[in-house]
Amino acid sequence: MDGLQSSVLEFRSSTFFAPVLVLYSNDMHAIALHLQEKIASAPDFFKSSPVLFDLTELNEHGQEIDVAALIALLRQSGLCPVGIRGGNDAQARLALASSIPVDSGRSSGSARLELSNAPAAMPEIQAMVVKEVSHAPAMLVTQPVRSGQRIYAGGDLVILSQVSAGAEIMAEGNIHVYNTLRGRALAGVQGNTAARLFCLDLQAELVSIAGVYKTSEDLKASIKKKPLQVYLQDQALIVEELN
Incomplete structure (x- = not known):
């Protein structure tokens, strides 16, 4: 058509970094508390930040989690979930139904934001703790x-x-x-x-x-x-x- 540009769009490769949220507990209340703490430590970084959530550890230990509720929680916390990793078929389908793509784990450059279980006797607000990062690879x-x-x-x-x-x-x-x-x-x-x-x-x-x-x-x-x-x-x- 006359007057239109010959090139409308193109795809380009790029380096994309997004934190990977690794979950070790399916306690939604504890996850919410720890997310608030983590985000408060670096609000400018986490505001509207893309995040990929990893369910590998939960599934390896037979812990079910409500994927739809998790996605809603991430969005309510001001994060933008952009992928699911380590989910089973049912979890992948639920994620796709919420327009969250399934990641194959190839994003080796992503940082890991890890949440783990603390001893049951600790107060609930401390039920999710950050894993030690002193041995984290550079x-x-x-x-x-x-x-x-x-x-x-x-x-x-x-x-x-x-x-x-x-x-x-x-x-x-x-x-x-x-x-x-x-x-x-x-x-x-x-x-x-x-x-x-x-x-x-x-x-x-x-x-x-x-x-x-x-x-x-x-x-x-x-x-x-x-x-x-x-x-x-x-x-x-x-x-x-x-x-």
């Missing part, structure tokens, strides 16, 4: 992190390329950026005050360690294009050049 990112991308690592996060303005990177452990760091970088997001951030060129909009942060206005222009580290000392955020 997440390696080799491609540039573009504006609008958000990456969450359950352990250390290592990025070999640049992080663009408008991107957000978060890790429960340390962050290493072997290039220019723009955007927002938050290390130790679950309260790990020993976490550190390392980069070769700091031009970030915001850097944070365990919730203590500095914005671009607080960061000195003289530290640009120099290798440096960011760490906490006496509740103050220290930005220091690496010798």
